[in-house]
Amino acid sequence: MVTLTIDGQKVQVEEGTTILEAARKVNVRIPTLCYLPEVQAIGACRVCLVEVEGNRNLQPACVFPASEGLVVHTNNLRVRRARKFSVEMIVSDHPMDDCLTCPRNQKCELQKLADDLGIREVKFTGEKSGGQIDDLSPSIVRDQTKCILCRRCVTVCKEVQTVSAIYTQGRGFKTRVEPAFGRSLNDVSCTLCGQCILVCPVGAITEKENIEEVWHAIFDPSKFVVIQDAPAVRAALGEEFGYPPGTLVTGKMLAAVRRLGFNRVFDTNFAADLTIIEEGSELLKRIREGGVLPMITSCSPGWIKFIEHFYPDLLPHLSTCKSPHQMLGALTKTYYAEKAGIDPRDIVVVSVMPCTAKKFECSRPEMAGSGYRDVDYVITTRELAKMIRQAGIDFAGLENGYYDDPLGEYTGAATIFGATGGVMEAALRTACEVATGKTLENLDFQAVRGLDGIKEAVVPVDGIGNVKVAVAHGLGNARKIMERIKDGTADYHFIEIMCCPGGCVSGGGQPVPVNDEIRRLRAQALYQEDKNLKIRKSHENPSIKRIYEEFLGQPLGEKSHHLLHTKYTARGRF
């Protein structure tokens, strides 16, 4: 431990702690911009400058280590002037007329910083470095004119996701963050995961909005508009309306979407339960018939795009199950359309997802097994919040709403799909009971919960033996597992992989900010919902039993094959 003085207050911290972190202990919040906890500390933007006695120059607090006897001043005229200068330089190269129309308006770190530092005029005017807008992908828009070159996106893409789709290109005034050869994200091996959106402090990376298309469908009297939402949405949407992270807002969300004018409200969770049945059957079949093992989950479209680009040889390891919302879309336009007597042509399916990659997924040509697009539009959690605000709905004042039958019933096993390890836990609950016919005493598989990058478990299942499983989240961890499959050291039966660190609760479409603490709180909300539900095993969902009786027949049967399963495409490395 070392003791230092910050603004006259003594503070004790571990050696190696930065001044920035030490200052928090005495309730001093030093402003930052390029710094990103858990991801990046590079001392580049010079917004966090402080005066350290004995050093001639001001020092960036985000990288300067605390040491014994250090005396630090975080707020004097010299520091104020220097920080202001750093921000004024950024502001002077920024399209300042754009705030009112910017997707990040009111949620922008640069706006907040300019306000916190009391910037009231732009001192430097002149040519701006400009840049292009890349809106070619179905998921992500990059607006370089707003980029402040903090590199947070570059670091998350390279270090956390190991994709490196973007990097700093060129030099000096013409420096840009973009893919090689100035290509569009749409034309490179970007997974469209949107983790770069979550870390961008400004409006330079955002999702491609589909809000207007959805409003048009809602107000088109000839359309029957169905909405479904993924489990992770209800664990985070509240943050957009001022609730603390980890508040479950299922009831209010359901009331809100009904007020928006959707005709039916279904739950992606229903299809999550269905996924467990289909994927579980596929796994048993592979184990019994000597199919390709380990089998890997396929419900995370960013992960799918990753393996298609980087490990096309390993595609046979993927389960052929579509992701749950695609399944639900397909069933809405077949099973439900038939039941309700509605022409599937008139049905519009909108998915609210924590995910930007799912915008891409729903546009994949193979996602139309019924002859109609499974899902017409994917909107993110953030977009749903925007729609609720646009409609003038007082979210906090809403009574609890409900899901509609027959595609709205779900179990606790489905709802934990939103957290890393959830799919595995749900699968294990069902596998153990279905294979053995015995009732599980303890439904909580703690070994696959939590934020460790790679989690493993061995579960004895009567009649099969020891089932070895692994769970990975974040593409960096996925890559490690893929390398082990390649060199033959991954002797698992089943692997769950989620593209986003923490799983869907911190997907690229979720409210910002996201950090490990928030990941934990959102996941907790889902485990709590699971605990409170009467039915916690997918195979006990009565609506699932019914759909097999009335419509699907068998798991892996003819209908399932057409509607619920899919195929993959090997894509280029670059």
Add this chain to the structure above:
Amino acid sequence: MENQGCSCAPINEEDLYPKIEEIINQHRGNQNALIMVLHKAQNLFGYLPGRVQEMVSLGLGVPLSEVYGVATFYAFFSMVPKGRHEIKVCLGTACYVRGGQKIVEYLEKGLGVRVGDTTKDRRFSLNEVRCVGACSLAPAVLVNDDVYAQVDPAKVDEILVKYE
């Protein structure tokens, strides 16, 4: 003044790929060799073709975006093939004041390229330089290693015909 172009057949770019492959193989998997390998490629090809950057990326295990990032950061790498002759217009203060910029504009128009680019037939690449130390001769233009003094647009045409 002698034309410096050699009389042999123009280099066939295809023939260079096995050579760069060999260089990359010597450094396979070594990310630290990036700048050195790019350097060798630049000398071999006269520029860094996209295909070469992809080969370097795969060979050294450096993501393509990063290879390109390094290639565009350092001024000695170029993304476009060099012409057989390099025109450099001096834009040091003296040359600038005496009309260097006008010559640049005239050349851009006449050759149909921007500064930093190469003509389609690869005859010329056009570049600017900062002060070549010929201020008394301003404005100065260099073609390869030949210095031309007090150039004006009319004189430019006369000069260029000497270089095929």
